[in-house]
Amino acid sequence: MAPKTSRKIRGSLKICSKSVIFEPDAISQPIIKIPLRDCIKIGKHGENGANRHFAMAKSGGISLIFSQVYFIKEHNIVAPYKIERGKMEYVFELDVSGKVEDVVETLLQLHRASCLDKLGDQTAMITAILQSRLARTSFDKNRFQSVSEKLHMECKAEMVTPLVTNPGHVCITDTNLYFQPLNGYPKPVVQITLQDVRRIYKRRHGLMPLGLEVFCTEDDLCSDIYLKFYEPQDRDDIYFYIATYLEHHVAERTAESYTLQWQRGHLSNRQYLLHLNNLADRSCNDLSQYPVFPWIISDYCSSELDLSNPGTFRDLSKPVGALNKERLERLLTRYQEMPEPKFMYGSHYSSPGYVLFYLVRIAPEYMLCLQNGRFDNADRMFNSIAETWKNCLDGATDFKELIPEFYGDDVSFLVNSLKLDLGKRQGGQMVDDVELPPWARSPEDFLQKSKDALESTYVSEHLHEWIDLVFGYKQKGSDAVGAHNVFHPLTYEGGVDLNSIEDPNEKVAMLTQILEFGQTPKQLFVTPHPRRITSKFRSLSQTSSYNASTADSPVSPGEESFEDLTEESKTLAWNNITKLQLHEQHKIHKEAVTGIAVSCNGSSVFTTSQDSTLKMFSKESKMLQRSISFSNMALSSCLLLPGDATVISSSWDNNVYFYSIAFGRCQDTLMGHDDAVSKICWHDDRLYSASWDSTVKVWSGVPAEMTGTKRHQFDVLAELEHDVSVDTISLNAASTLLVSGTKEGTVTIWDLTTATILHQIPCHSGTVCDTAFSPDSRHVLSTGEDGCLNVIDVQTGMLISSMASDEPQRCFIWDGNSVLSGSQSGELLVWDLLGGKISERIQGHTGAVTCIWMNEQCSSIITGGEDRQIMFWKLQY
Numbered sequence: 001m002a003p004k005t006s007r008k009i010r011g012s013l014k015i016c017s018k019s020v021i022f023e024p025d026a027i028s029q030p031i032i033k034i035p036l037r038d039c040i041k042i043g044k045h046g047e048n049g050a051n052r053h054f055a056m057a058k059s060g061g062i063s064l065i066f067s068q069v070y071f072i073k074e075h076n077i078v079a080p081y082k083i084e085r086g087k088m089e090y091v092f093e094l095d096v097s098g099k100v101e102d103v104v105e106t107l108l109q110l111h112r113a114s115c116l117d118k119l120g121d122q123t124a125m126i127t128a129i130l131q132s133r134l135a136r137t138s139f140d141k142n143r144f145q146s147v148s149e150k151l152h153m154e155c156k157a158e159m160v161t162p163l164v165t166n167p168g169h170v171c172i173t174d175t176n177l178y179f180q181p182l183n184g185y186p187k188p189v190v191q192i193t194l195q196d197v198r199r200i201y202k203r204r205h206g207l208m209p210l211g212l213e214v215f216c217t218e219d220d221l222c223s224d225i226y227l228k229f230y231e232p233q234d235r236d237d238i239y240f241y242i243a244t245y246l247e248h249h250v251a252e253r254t255a256e257s258y259t260l261q262w263q264r265g266h267l268s269n270r271q272y273l274l275h276l277n278n279l280a281d282r283s284c285n286d287l288s289q290y291p292v293f294p295w296i297i298s299d300y301c302s303s304e305l306d307l308s309n310p311g312t313f314r315d316l317s318k319p320v321g322a323l324n325k326e327r328l329e330r331l332l333t334r335y336q337e338m339p340e341p342k343f344m345y346g347s348h349y350s351s352p353g354y355v356l357f358y359l360v361r362i363a364p365e366y367m368l369c370l371q372n373g374r375f376d377n378a379d380r381m382f383n384s385i386a387e388t389w390k391n392c393l394d395g396a397t398d399f400k401e402l403i404p405e406f407y408g409d410d411v412s413f414l415v416n417s418l419k420l421d422l423g424k425r426q427g428g429q430m431v432d433d434v435e436l437p438p439w440a441r442s443p444e445d446f447l448q449k450s451k452d453a454l455e456s457t458y459v460s461e462h463l464h465e466w467i468d469l470v471f472g473y474k475q476k477g478s479d480a481v482g483a484h485n486v487f488h489p490l491t492y493e494g495g496v497d498l499n500s501i502e503d504p505n506e507k508v509a510m511l512t513q514i515l516e517f518g519q520t521p522k523q524l525f526v527t528p529h530p531r532r533i534t535s536k537f538r539s540l541s542q543t544s545s546y547n548a549s550t551a552d553s554p555v556s557p558g559e560e561s562f563e564d565l566t567e568e569s570k571t572l573a574w575n576n577i578t579k580l581q582l583h584e585q586h587k588i589h590k591e592a593v594t595g596i597a598v599s600c601n602g603s604s605v606f607t608t609s610q611d612s613t614l615k616m617f618s619k620e621s622k623m624l625q626r627s628i629s630f631s632n633m634a635l636s637s638c639l640l641l642p643g644d645a646t647v648i649s650s651s652w653d654n655n656v657y658f659y660s661i662a663f664g665r666c667q668d669t670l671m672g673h674d675d676a677v678s679k680i681c682w683h684d685d686r687l688y689s690a691s692w693d694s695t696v697k698v699w700s701g702v703p704a705e706m707t708g709t710k711r712h713q714f715d716v717l718a719e720l721e722h723d724v725s726v727d728t729i730s731l732n733a734a735s736t737l738l739v740s741g742t743k744e745g746t747v748t749i750w751d752l753t754t755a756t757i758l759h760q761i762p763c764h765s766g767t768v769c770d771t772a773f774s775p776d777s778r779h780v781l782s783t784g785e786d787g788c789l790n791v792i793d794v795q796t797g798m799l800i801s802s803m804a805s806d807e808p809q810r811c812f813i814w815d816g817n818s819v820l821s822g823s824q825s826g827e828l829l830v831w832d833l834l835g836g837k838i839s840e841r842i843q844g845h846t847g848a849v850t851c852i853w854m855n856e857q858c859s860s861i862i863t864g865g866e867d868r869q870i871m872f873w874k875l876q877y
Helices: 051-058 097-114 119-136 232-245 255-263 269-279 325-337 352-359 364-370 385-394 443-454 457-470 477-482 504-517 535-545 548-552 557-575
Strands: 011-015 019-024 031-035 039-044 060-072 082-094 151-161 164-173 176-181 190-193 199-205 208-215 225-229 580-587 593-598 604-609 613-618 623-629 635-640 646-651 655-660 665-671 677-683 686-691 695-700 715-721 726-731 737-742 746-751 756-762 768-773 779-784 788-793 799-804 809-814 818-823 828-832 837-842 849-854 860-865 869-875
Touching: 011 097, 039 097, 060 097, 082 097, 097 119, 119 164, 119 504, 151 176, 151 232, 164 225, 164 232, 176 225, 199 225, 199 232, 199 269, 208 232, 225 232, 255 269, 255 788, 255 799, 269 443, 269 457, 352 364, 352 504, 593 849, 593 860, 593 869, 604 635, 604 646, 613 635, 646 677, 655 677, 686 726, 695 726, 737 768, 737 779, 746 768, 746 779, 746 788, 756 788, 779 809, 788 809, 818 849, 818 860
Parallel strands: 593 635, 635 677, 677 726, 726 768, 768 809, 809 849
Antiparallel strands: 011 019, 019 031, 031 060, 039 060, 060 082, 151 164, 151 225, 164 176, 176 190, 199 208, 208 225, 580 869, 593 604, 604 613, 613 623, 635 646, 646 655, 655 665, 677 686, 686 695, 695 715, 726 737, 737 746, 746 756, 768 779, 779 788, 788 799, 809 818, 818 828, 828 837, 849 860, 860 869
């Protein structure tokens, strides 16, 4: 480049949609930015008269005559832009002279666009110019990593970075994803190996479903590439291709699948919030949708931070705007007087301006770019944590939350390490490092204590309340009004339909307003968010799940340690569940086995079958000891009463049979239903029976010892009505809750103390095969004919995890984290719920696995199948 009066400077010329930028190779030289609307004349250098031949012979030259120029980063120092006004001419000599015509033509077109009066017309013309250039070029196949690569698809797209999008061509092969920028910047081609991809997300960009973000790391904050397509179909095709390529379904996971991991302590609060931000379209590459994190601490005055004191923390059940009661009252008065559409807050909790307010010390160029080359007023800068918090509490229009950096490891955003001149405050002091609260000894200490606060017990117990406001059911509608959480309608997804606006100027103005004002994250949850299982709640749920009799009796130290050993052996067993080995197998029935019950000492195994018999099998002698038939109809399940004296069997003939082992006869029959009895459970002298007659009945007076010959009086305590036949039921450990599964795929959680429905979740297509509570009663797992495993949060009724297999899972056992299920094909599958994958397939029956039993120590497992066999499994580790 050469101004008409000075020496030549080498560098690169960038033609942007609204300006020409020249970046010198020597970093001491300023970057030059010439707005196209300030250009007076654009042409080939020396086009007039004798000069022309000489200039072209030397090399290609482009002459710009303009009235205003910006000088950026002079002497490589980030500072407000210098502006020079007055008529000037710069000549740019290209290394490749053949490109001059093309560049001049493009500049003239863009200049015409910049001179149009209306913003909508400008945007439309710039888009047309760009599409025409893209149409004339294609991906350079010489950039492929290997000659054997197979092209899958190619399309036009833009690479998105904060404040700048770079147009070019996307190309996907059987091994790589490529992006080739039209201008060869920042490099000729960006290449991502599909094997390295860990996660991909569809993104809403500029309110349109056009974005795709690709991550090659588990670090959720920064992605490897963010692409914006021109057609939703192109985006969806590339997404589908990568998602199909990825193993272990590491593609797009649902918010709920992370909820289970978070609840069970496998994800920290910080990791969970990053996942939720990711799923709600928040990205570090999009300043208008930057990840949002909550203010956690409310004490910025004390010299010590007390994380055991609830007063240290902000109330997470309220948005920032509702934390100050007096300010809220003023806002509500205004809200009530406002015409529709009403809103409580005139500004948002997350916007590009707020993000750059926090990041000005590490991304000063962004603020300068956003604010026409100037920093904000020194007194309005991010000067002090305490001051910023106070302003968020008291300011009339300041309701901002925080960004992930406040809970990260990098202190640079708090320190003026670039030695920027950010101006002088009214008191005379220069703006430098951010002033920290008295309890922080250093920026590193501030971040560490902020992280500790985010992971504290108080926050773990209350974070779900903030999630309800920002990502959940209190984001919209009457729940948002009740929570004082109503923002301007334009900030919500779907708040305005841009496609319905025909005037291009109005459309561009509306989009600009939305992007600058701030956007509410995509709504991820429409029901109350489950709370985290903290040690406080964990111990509560465990004590309540013990039998009343054990809870009342004094426990000797020996027994206590035995209990700990049992817990330890259970954990060890479940950690090694994939090492299950078949020990022995016996064919003892003529039809499918439907139920298994085992005596306390493990010696006698009772089974029921569709062949209508109850069989007693001795594990020691490996001999069939008894075969009992109550009627000619199939038996559906069995259980042993404590004391091992009585076996109860349910039958398709609508009855429940009580068989005395000692007397060797049927001692009683309960004729309790109008259709087949599908499943029975027993606890504390109460029998629970499920039937195809659409009821579950609770019977009293079923003692553990069914002695004597007199027949019992069975009384119905409760009848739980369903719409269709009930195929399975299960009790929680304390027998305060019951879960039922129906023929039509509905799972219902009942409160047995009041015989009322807590939650009804239609979560399977087809019959529910099996259901069970987790040991801590916090979750319910259900399997169905549809091959799905669903985890439901008991407190909220939210479906928090759903995993699919390609065949029905007929029965299962689980410990809350891992599942061993019996499938239609006869395999036993081990599922890692938290990892979201099937971790082992174990060959078992020929034909479906129909029932499964595990001893209390979790060391021995018995399965029954359609192949009429019972199989004994041992854990080898």
